[in-house]
Amino acid sequence: MSDARHTFNLSPGFRMKRGGELQGAQLAYETWGTLSAKRDNAVLILTGLSPSAHAASSIGDPTPGWWEEMLGPGKPIDSNRWFVICVNTLGSCKGSTGPASINPETGEIYRLDFPRLSLEDAAHAAHELVQGLGIERLACLIGNSMGGMTALAYLSLYPASVRAHVSISTAPQAQPFSIAIRSLQREAIRLDPKWNSGDYDDENYPETGMSIARKLGVITYRSAMEWVGRFARIRLDSDERDDEPFAVEFQVESYLAAHARRFVRSFDPNCYLYLSRASDWFDIAEHGEGNARVALANIKVERALVIGVSTDILFPLSQQEEIADGLSEGGAHVEFVALDSPQGHDAFLVDIEGFGGKIAPFMAAL
């Protein structure tokens, strides 16, 4: 398999916000385009909870990435002009060091011995990578969903390190509804006897817990409105159903099952737990003397594009507005966009016309 993935070594004794340090930790990342001689055309993309660094295809890896339509030559994030970096979050399992990695001190998989992870740690690691690539200041920092929270941490921790910011469907702090959803996803995994306090293997794997967690994710990532049009009350053909009592019967149920099947074995359960909890913990108020508004106004960027979606129940529009207002108060020239995409939180992945239509001119004007 061809691979466009690079590896960056984090500094020895990488210190974690909530205690502990990592030895020999790495970040996986991919890049598109060419860094200019002045090193002033770098764009960093921070991802949601589950995506890898493979945001788009390239010569090194021609398979489509998770943001294929958004990134590449002539696309809204134009790799003919920008040197684009996408990083796999610290704590994830797509090449970066996390709970599924080997702890060099013991030779065993970290599992729950991995230090408690915060999104500030993820931002810290991404910033080391950017500096390691010889980039003093990013032309633009783009974050969506959990990556948008990581981006706000980055902007708070490293003032003046970013010229422009694109904030997508994210939150300045986790709200109780989102905490409740994520807490329940974690509980489904933790209560699966095969999770076994994090000590599972391929034979004994918390498939049930992961499946429930993923389905709940998919339900809250999309919107009721979209599904009325998409699935209505269409039933599966009888040959697609099994005979179990209470087996799936409606198309929407098999759609969820297909999503879960694809995810369950491709994402490490302990990594999921760590990243999910890090999202709950995130509160930008910690960077503004306990006040989120102050923290947002402390962020100094020249321009920002803040986009949210009216049908997003996990990261509601009001939170995008809060980010836009705060950045504006800090002196940024802010464009706030409320899209009516029916696809809910996931819209940034699929409503390329809506999102690309805003991101393209914003990037072009930088």
Added chain:
Amino acid sequence: MSDARHTFNLSPGFRMKRGGELQGAQLAYETWGTLSAKRDNAVLILTGLSPSAHAASSIGDPTPGWWEEMLGPGKPIDSNRWFVICVNTLGSCKGSTGPASINPETGEIYRLDFPRLSLEDAAHAAHELVQGLGIERLACLIGNSMGGMTALAYLSLYPASVRAHVSISTAPQAQPFSIAIRSLQREAIRLDPKWNSGDYDDENYPETGMSIARKLGVITYRSAMEWVGRFARIRLDSDERDDEPFAVEFQVESYLAAHARRFVRSFDPNCYLYLSRASDWFDIAEHGEGNARVALANIKVERALVIGVSTDILFPLSQQEEIADGLSEGGAHVEFVALDSPQGHDAFLVDIEGFGGKIAPFMAAL
């Protein structure tokens, strides 16, 4: 314990819509007020998935009921004027016959041998009770949530049997988002090894599955907006936390845990599965040649009050509007009310000012 619960014997060989019949089946119900000599002041309340027939206190049972503030002397549903009946749904476990009852043919608990249950069966049973009480025509039929769907089935199956209708936070047919949520709740129970294909007992009980199902219920019954004000990001005191990895940390998590604790052992898991699936199956279009609008317009009542809540994600306002429009087309004088209660689907249980403020004058004018 004092008990105001009455029992009604359904007809022998009670036939179920999807096949099978029940022998010796019963309904539990309670009443408030006095039936007039003309038997023209009867009001029937059909409940959501989990409530019992104990909607309000009475001399026979002074404990508060689930709709205590709404029903009683001088309250919005005034028992000084109305003879009010509340019935525990067929298939439930609060005194009515359901999967947790003894099958008289075998002497064993039905469990999954209980015939497949639809809300039309629940309506059929409630109608037998009303007739058994000597009531030809209800003055008013009130249904909320699942009970609202049962009420629509009742109105479709027994034309001219109801004078006025109050429809609260319900649906003319289950939409895919609600199906997805309920399907996942059922899956959490079914995948709990202790569910054991329905063959559990008090020692081996699917507590985990029931807990996840209930928490998901509570999350979707309330609204994100309410929780921002109620819980924000308040954390538990350290002495309220336990040491388990990923244990609950935020107040909203312990709120969910408390709800789950109260529910898990008080509602039978198989009954939950049957009623949940019956809700998914409900589609009023089956009573209108495949067309929901036609079916609603076929319903003949003189007056109707249709109430929904803008923050309800499970039974969205658009579905209440659909009911109101359909009933109106059928010739009813319809009052449609969209409340802005922050409490989401559960608002009818707690926003007594909002709901009572509409129900009281509607009932008074009958």
